[in-house]
Amino acid sequence: MEEKIEKHTIAVLVDNEPGVLARVIGLFSGRGYNIESLTVAEVDNAGHLSRITLVTSGTRMIVEQIKAQLDRLVPVHKVHDLTDEGPCVERELALVKVAGTGDRRIEALRLADIFKAQVVDATLTSFVFELTGTTVQVDEFIGLMAQLGLVETSRTGVLAMSKGPTGF
Amino acid sequence: MPEQKLTGAQIVIKALKDQGVDVIFGYPGGAVLPIYDALFQQNDLRHVLVRHEQAAVHAAEGYARSTGKVGVVLVTSGPGATNAVTGLLDALCDSIPIVCLSGQVPTHLIGNDAFQEADTTGITRPCTKHNYLVKDVNKLARTLHEAFYVARNGRPGPVVVDLPKDVQFADGIYVPPMEVKHKTYRPQVKPELAKIEEAVELMANAKRPVFYTGGGVVNAGPMAAKLLTQLVKMTGFPITSTLMGLGAFPASEPQWLGMLGMHGTYEANLSMYNCDVMINIGARFDDRVTGKLSEFAPGSKKIHVDIDPSSINKNVAVDVAVVGDCAHALEDMIRIWKAKQKRADQAALKQWWGQIEQWRARNCLNYNRTETVIKPQYALERLREHLKGKDFYITTEVGQHQMWAAQFLPFDQPNRWMTSGGLGTMGYGLPAAIGAQIAHPDAIVVDISGEASFLMNMQEIGTAVQYRAPVKIFILNNKYMGMVRQWQELLHGSRYSESYSEALPDFVKLAEAWGCVGLRAETVAEVDGVIEKMLAVRDKPVIVDICVDPKENCFPMIPGGKAHNEILFGPEDSPADATPEDGMVLV
Numbered sequence: 233m234e235e236k237i238e239k240h241t242i243a244v245l246v247d248n249e250p251g252v253l254a255r256v257i258g259l260f261s262g263r264g265y266n267i268e269s270l271t272v273a274e275v276d277n278a279g280h281l282s283r284i285t286l287v288t289s290g291t292r293m294i295v296e297q298i299k300a301q302l303d304r305l306v307p308v309h310k311v312h313d314l315t316d317e318g319p320c321v322e323r324e325l326a327l328v329k330v331a332g333t334g335d336r337r338i339e340a341l342r343l344a345d346i347f348k349a350q351v352v353d354a355t356l357t358s359f360v361f362e363l364t365g366t367t368v369q370v371d372e373f374i375g376l377m378a379q380l381g382l383v384e385t386s387r388t389g390v391l392a393m394s395k396g397p398t399g400f
Numbered sequence: 401m402p403e404q405k406l407t408g409a410q411i412v413i414k415a416l417k418d419q420g421v422d423v424i425f426g427y428p429g430g431a432v433l434p435i436y437d438a439l440f441q442q443n444d445l446r447h448v449l450v451r452h453e454q455a456a457v458h459a460a461e462g463y464a465r466s467t468g469k470v471g472v473v474l475v476t477s478g479p480g481a482t483n484a485v486t487g488l489l490d491a492l493c494d495s496i497p498i499v500c501l502s503g504q505v506p507t508h509l510i511g512n513d514a515f516q517e518a519d520t521t522g523i524t525r526p527c528t529k530h531n532y533l534v535k536d537v538n539k540l541a542r543t544l545h546e547a548f549y550v551a552r553n554g555r556p557g558p559v560v561v562d563l564p565k566d567v568q569f570a571d572g573i574y575v576p577p578m579e580v581k582h583k584t585y586r587p588q589v590k591p592e593l594a595k596i597e598e599a600v601e602l603m604a605n606a607k608r609p610v611f612y613t614g615g616g617v618v619n620a621g622p623m624a625a626k627l628l629t630q631l632v633k634m635t636g637f638p639i640t641s642t643l644m645g646l647g648a649f650p651a652s653e654p655q656w657l658g659m660l661g662m663h664g665t666y667e668a669n670l671s672m673y674n675c676d677v678m679i680n681i682g683a684r685f686d687d688r689v690t691g692k693l694s695e696f697a698p699g700s701k702k703i704h705v706d707i708d709p710s711s712i713n714k715n716v717a718v719d720v721a722v723v724g725d726c727a728h729a730l731e732d733m734i735r736i737w738k739a740k741q742k743r744a745d746q747a748a749l750k751q752w753w754g755q756i757e758q759w760r761a762r763n764c765l766n767y768n769r770t771e772t773v774i775k776p777q778y779a780l781e782r783l784r785e786h787l788k789g790k791d792f793y794i795t796t797e798v799g800q801h802q803m804w805a806a807q808f809l810p811f812d813q814p815n816r817w818m819t820s821g822g823l824g825t826m827g828y829g830l831p832a833a834i835g836a837q838i839a840h841p842d843a844i845v846v847d848i849s850g851e852a853s854f855l856m857n858m859q860e861i862g863t864a865v866q867y868r869a870p871v872k873i874f875i876l877n878n879k880y881m882g883m884v885r886q887w888q889e890l891l892h893g894s895r896y897s898e899s900y901s902e903a904l905p906d907f908v909k910l911a912e913a914w915g916c917v918g919l920r921a922e923t924v925a926e927v928d929g930v931i932e933k934m935l936a937v938r939d940k941p942v943i944v945d946i947c948v949d950p951k952e953n954c955f956p957m958i959p960g961g962k963a964h965n966e967i968l969f970g971p972e973d974s975p976a977d978a979t980p981e982d983g984m985v986l987v
Contacts (some may be wrong), residue, residue, distance in 0.1 A: 247583065247584065250533070251521060251522075251531075254525060255525060258525055258526055262526050293713060293717065297710065297713070297714055300710035303709065303710075304709070305530075306530040306550055306585050307584060308584065309583075309584050
């Protein structure tokens with residue numbers, strides 16, 4: 233019995249209609265699947281289409297089941313397992329608020345520069361950094377900021393897209 | 401032609417007619433009054449007034465399952481919709497096509513905790529195949545047609561359309577069904593030919609094959625059942641079926657092994673356990689069928705035909721997965737079997753059948769025949785004799801009587817057997833019988849019932865009387881919730897906690913109070929006479945109280961957590977080692 237837990241990034245194209253997100257989330261909670269992150273926004277205004285990117289984990293059988301269950305929802309157009317379908321780009325955006333003065337403040341700014349984070353708000357005692365990167369990079373940055381006066385974090389969760397010329 | 405403006409309520413009626421609906425099962429209330437008013441002003445749609453909304457859905461299920469059409473339900477907002485929820489989930493679990501229209505408070509009051517307001521789409525989301533809230537009258541017709549499309553296509557299921565009262569009053573444009581095409585929902589009906597070829601190859605090389613078929617064959621229509629029969633006869637393989645699939649293959653054929661699963665026959669379960677190639681057509685490896693998963697048909701290659709890709713590899717990993725409609729898959733299998741001039745390994749098959757005959761000779765459905773008390777199995781055997789050659793439909797409630805009915809009543813045609821398989825809803829049988837009787841007014845419709853299940857929806861006797869539906873309620877009265885008692889006996893030291901049916905009514909007097917016929921059999925000698933009298937009544941419902949052995953248990957039984965080869969045959973099998981501890985937690 234293969235019981236290895238795999239992590240998969242799945243993109244789902246859905247009709248942008250009321251209740252569609254509830255259907256997806258209800259499916260995960262009702263059947264006991266994991267959601268590590270989930271993002272959703274309209275991607276085609278004229279076609280009323282939204283794209284959900286979700287990161288989930290489970291055995292191979294569970295992951296296949298998750299995709300089949302998603303695909304069975306009536307408003308779902310397409311389900312793509314980006315992890316399975318070859319190389320893909322994954323990015324997260326984070327806003328990170330850090331408060332402090334003196335050396336800690338200077339160190340936070342220096343690290344932000346290394347991580348190519350933007351300062352999107354500044355006061356004499358605080359910064360809000362905007363950082364885009366992989367989940368690991370964002371984790372690392374937040375880990376460092378935790379020692380330098382981290383106040384709060386807001387993250388988008390993973391967005392992903394396959395590499396190469398072909399589309400969804 | 402200028403576009404015709406209709407009120408929302410009129411659009412509902414027109415859409416239902418255009419969808420070929422002739423009967424609606426429903427219950428009025430404030431939020432659906434405009435639709436009831438429109439119903440009043442027409443004569444094409446018949447409305448059957450139930451006594452509780454749950455029963456409206458079960459009646460529609462009985463109607464749908466016995467006709468192959470979509471069952472239609474109409475309920476009001478709030479409690480009307482919440483009462484329907486059990487029925488909706490029942491239909492979802494058993495893949496029955498239902499369109500349920502529910503009233504809703506006017507759009508401007510939604511979310512205000514208005515009188516009789518419920519978040520119906522929210523509540524029914526996990527209990528339906530799909531649901532809609534219609535806020536714009538101009539989208540109403542399209543949505544209704546879509547609802548029918550979704551309910552009947554792919555794996556069938558219930559669809560709710562929630563209709564705010566102001567939308568029912570508003571004027572809008574009607575569009576006919578053919579102008580509506582669904583944007584996304586296109587289930588795969590035709591299977592991949594390569595997969596079929598793979599399946600046929602496996603079948604032709606099988607030494608110990610078995611067909612394991614399910615409700616999907618019934619759902620795929622009478623043609624699928626014919627094709628299944630043809631394929632089974634062509635190959636010469638044995639066949640068993642799930643509870644939901646009974647009737648798709650004629651029970652009178654010698655290749656029929658009986659039902660499989662927890663209360664299935666010895667020969668069916670052992671054939672599954674020992675097979676080398678399993679051909680699953682339209683069944684879903686439900687836990688009631690598989691028993692202990694790690695020991696389910698060990699060493700077998702498995703073919704699985706299902707229209708729902710999410711059913712494949714869900715519980716049991718299979719070797720050949722065929723996504724598609726059962727009728728199409730069966731047709732392709734037959735064609736390719738013939739084209740490739742396949743023939744089963746006759747020597748191996750002969751040996752296999754020899755083995756199966758030995759298991760059959762165990763006569764696992766045998767019971768302790770006696771003259772002193774009516775055994776429930778005996779009552780059903782007598783009913784079977786009296787039904788021979790007649791045009792009959794059987795529904796059941798849930799429990800021991802349901803399993804005995806599945807074991808002892810033979811079905812030679814699909815759509816004749818209606819039971820709550822997936823959800824196991826007590827109270828299903830009576831309303832389902834009414835729905836089946838409305839669809840088949842001249843047929844004999846019998847609800848095999850237990851005294852406890854009957855009490856759960858007995859208010860529907862009123863519906864049966866009102867519409868002169870002469871349903872027969874055949875109560876195997878053992879004064880216990882028999883299946884609960886059986887499990888308490890097996891697993892909980894015979895501590896019969898709350899499973900005794902105290903304070904039962906006199907069922908004969910109850911029948912008389914409703915103007916029905918009430919009959920009772922208390923001795924073995926009375927059984928035949930009572931069944932004869934019951935079947936002779938053609939103009940009103942009959943309640944039959946068969947006072948059966950209160951201690952009888954349903955065997956064979958595979959206790960929870962056990963494998964197909966660990967069968968209990970009767971009370972002499974020790975219950976102490978019946979179930980391992982990890983099996984105790986299973987239901």
